[in-house]
Amino acid sequence: MTSKTKILTIIGSPRKEGNSYQAAKKLEDMMKIKGDYEFEYLFLKDINLEACKGCFSCLSKGIEYCPLKDGRKMIQEKMREADGLVLVSPVYVMHVSALLKNFIDRLAYLCHRPEYHGKKALVLTTTGGMGIKETLKYMKMVVDSGGYDVTSQCGLVTAPWPPTDALKNKNSNTLEKAVEKFDSSLKSDEKGVSFGNYMGFRIFKTVSENVKDYMPADYKFNKGKEYYYPAKIGILTRIATGLMLKVVFFMMRDLGPRDTKRDNYFTEHE
Numbered sequence: 001m002t003s004k005t006k007i008l009t010i011i012g013s014p015r016k017e018g019n020s021y022q023a024a025k026k027l028e029d030m031m032k033i034k035g036d037y038e039f040e041y042l043f044l045k046d047i048n049l050e051a052c053k054g055c056f057s058c059l060s061k062g063i064e065y066c067p068l069k070d071g072r073k074m075i076q077e078k079m080r081e082a083d084g085l086v087l088v089s090p091v092y093v094m095h096v097s098a099l100l101k102n103f104i105d106r107l108a109y110l111c112h113r114p115e116y117h118g119k120k121a122l123v124l125t126t127t128g129g130m131g132i133k134e135t136l137k138y139m140k141m142v143v144d145s146g147g148y149d150v151t152s153q154c155g156l157v158t159a160p161w162p163p164t165d166a167l168k169n170k171n172s173n174t175l176e177k178a179v180e181k182f183d184s185s186l187k188s189d190e191k192g193v194s195f196g197n198y199m200g201f202r203i204f205k206t207v208s209e210n211v212k213d214y215m216p217a218d219y220k221f222n223k224g225k226e227y228y229y230p231a232k233i234g235i236l237t238r239i240a241t242g243l244m245l246k247v248v249f250f251m252m253r254d255l256g257p258r259d260t261k262r263d264n265y266f267t268e269h270e
């Protein structure tokens with residue numbers, strides 16, 4: 001017996017039965033026609049997730065040093081267990097909702113030390129008419145940087161007022177296309193490393209070596225790694241990224257930590 005593919009849907013709307021949730025439910029129905037999927041929902045609205053304090057401890061020392069002991073760990077356990085992620089936010093003033101932004105900030109260290117490689121993701125936003133492109137671009141960038149492969153993006157125009165049949169017609173086609181891509185990526189084993197991803201890894205690794213006293217967690221995470229996971233990297237990619245790295249660091253040569261007397265910079269801000 002083959003097990004079901006687990007999808008975790010995280011809803012960043014403060015309206016529990018609002019447009020974003022309705023869209024996510026419709027997406028679930030469409031996915032279940034295509035395959036053996038099991039969906040679980042997390043409503044950020046209902047989870048105790050305090051506002052990031054900006055202490056920088058997660059980035060510098062490790063997530064275990066986050067002073068906030070709340071629902072963050074539980075969310076990440078669910079993310080780890082699932083095969084795929086559907087991240088949902090309404091467009092609020094041309095961006096993600098405040099609930100989703102806080103969730104992203106609370107997991108900021110993932111941009112430095114991604115953990116979710118091998119998992120697929122779909123980002124979904126609903127809007128009254130504007131901001132789809134900007135919001136989806138941002139959500140994709142953030143989720144990708146956590147290690148996920150964002151294989152599908154979906155933006156729907158759903159006014160905040162009735163009629164409530166907003167998921168018909170054009171939106172239905174948009175959802176169908178997004179579902180098609182997400183479903184086929186979940187059924188494929190493809191796990192290539194793009195040039196951009198490899199370049200990003202090399203930049204983070206080199207920076208972490210240069211500032212290891214300030215970012216010990218990054219240094220420890222990257223030490224001895226060829227990439228985030230065992231992968232074939234072509235010789236041309238290695239050479240080209242090596243050259244680009246030299247250019248990048250030449251351009252950043254004046255940006256290193258200068259005030260060595262302020263070793264306690266991060267902790268003094270806690």
Ligand SMILES: Cc1cc2nc3c(=O)[nH]c(=O)nc-3n(C[C@H](O)[C@H](O)[C@H](O)COP(=O)(O)O)c2cc1C
Binds near residue numbers: 093
């Ligand atoms: C505070 C707030 C800000 C909004 N900002 C925008 C916006 O910048 N552009 C837009 O087109 N729609 C905007 N809308 C409309 C919502 O994006 C849209 O109705 C969305 O589908 C609401 O999803 P929800 O029901 O899950 O909250 C805004 C709505 C609210 C409540």
